[in-house]
Amino acid sequence: MKKLIYLVPIVVLAALAVMFTVGLGRDPKTIPSVLIDRPVPSFALEALPDRGKPLSSTDLTGQVTLVNIFGSWCVACIAEHPILVNISKTGEVPIHGIAWREKDPRDAMRWLGRHGDPYDRVGHDADSRVAIDFGVTGAPETFVVDPKGVIRYKHIGPVTTEVWENTLKPLIAQLRKSP
Amino acid sequence: MTRFLLPIIAVMMAASPVAAVQPDEMLADPVMELRAREISKELRCVVCQNESIDESNAELARDLRLVVRDRLMQGDADDQVIKYVVDRYGDYVLLRPPFKASTYILWFGPLLFAVLAVFGGWRFYKARGGSAIAATVAAESAPPPLSAEERRKLDKLLKDTDGAGDTA
Numbered sequence: 001m002k003k004l005i006y007l008v009p010i011v012v013l014a015a016l017a018v019m020f021t022v023g024l025g026r027d028p029k030t031i032p033s034v035l036i037d038r039p040v041p042s043f044a045l046e047a048l049p050d051r052g053k054p055l056s057s058t059d060l061t062g063q064v065t066l067v068n069i070f071g072s073w074c075v076a077c078i079a080e081h082p083i084l085v086n087i088s089k090t091g092e093v094p095i096h097g098i099a100w101r102e103k104d105p106r107d108a109m110r111w112l113g114r115h116g117d118p119y120d121r122v123g124h125d126a127d128s129r130v131a132i133d134f135g136v137t138g139a140p141e142t143f144v145v146d147p148k149g150v151i152r153y154k155h156i157g158p159v160t161t162e163v164w165e166n167t168l169k170p171l172i173a174q175l176r177k178s179p
Numbered sequence: 180m181t182r183f184l185l186p187i188i189a190v191m192m193a194a195s196p197v198a199a200v201q202p203d204e205m206l207a208d209p210v211m212e213l214r215a216r217e218i219s220k221e222l223r224c225v226v227c228q229n230e231s232i233d234e235s236n237a238e239l240a241r242d243l244r245l246v247v248r249d250r251l252m253q254g255d256a257d258d259q260v261i262k263y264v265v266d267r268y269g270d271y272v273l274l275r276p277p278f279k280a281s282t283y284i285l286w287f288g289p290l291l292f293a294v295l296a297v298f299g300g301w302r303f304y305k306a307r308g309g310s311a312i313a314a315t316v317a318a319e320s321a322p323p324p325l326s327a328e329e330r331r332k333l334d335k336l337l338k339d340t341d342g343a344g345d346t347a
Contacts (some may be wrong), residue, residue: 031225031268031269127245128243132243132267133303134267136270137226137268138226
């Protein structure tokens with residue numbers, strides 16, 4: 001029994017090794033959101049020039065919606081954009097956009113002209129006030145909002161086909177069945 | 180002495196962390212501005228995570244600095260401003276972890292390990308001075324008892340030595 005004590009350092013080392021190995025795979029940029037299961041912050045954003053359909057918090061009730069934070073300056077947004085365009089073509093779920101921190105809102109319009117416009121409504125958040133209310137740490141980020149206007153999920157980083165098929169789509173189906 | 184010290188102090192002051200606050204962000208009232216700076220130093224920049232928003236050049240940090248100043252101008256107390264940001268980004272944005280149930284291990288962990296180390300050391304020395312380990316070590320290093328045959332040989336040898344006088 002006494003000899004078991006000599007195993008303690010090895011056990012501690014093994015535990016640390018496991019901890020650090022798991023930690024290596026984690027992205028330190030993903031900060032757990034405190035907004036999950038809280039109502040969307042109340043806001044009213046102006047539309048992009050000549051696009052119409054501005055976005056405010058009252059537009060986020062009545063049905064399940066996606067809210068996507070993007071910007072014409074955001075490189076990762078280009079990567080996820082074709083997937084959003086595809087989702088909007090299937091008509092599965094309305095996607096609303098928040099064009100975040102555009103120096104000139106016309107940049108966002110040009111960007112949507114070039115890459116396609118999957119959005120129903122788009123609001124322009126020039127001074128980050130709404131992005132900060134959403135606890136956004138970077139673009140792109142995508143929120144799933146239930147029919148009561150409560151945030152149910154936040155995806156940090158580009159939406160990939162896997163994220164859509166494995167996470168967002170099942171969640172949306174589930175929220176429609178039992179909100 | 181001051182002739183030496185003054186330049187050194189001047190250089191050290193120049194090397195102190197430089198804030199990222201731009202002149203156009205600053206509040207006109209220096210007292211309010213000072214409060215904003217103190218609050219900003221407590222808040223983590225969520226983009227470049229080991230800097231406070233006071234030090235960070237990230238655009239989101241700038242936007243947060245402006246929010247802090249905005250809240251102050253609207254009459255918020257310092258802790259209300261901090262609560263405003265924590266409500267949106269969680270305890271994560273606090274550079275000083277709050278003291279609460281989920282962070283007890285953080286605050287008490289070092290103390291716990293110190294107590295364990297002292298206790299372990301005390302046990303070790305007590306055992307070594309008195310009984311436990313010493314006895315174990317003695318038991319383990321003691322040779323096996325002599326067999327009857329060996330005992331007989333040894334007795335014979337000892338008797339011989341006695342007869343031959345002191346040769347040891």
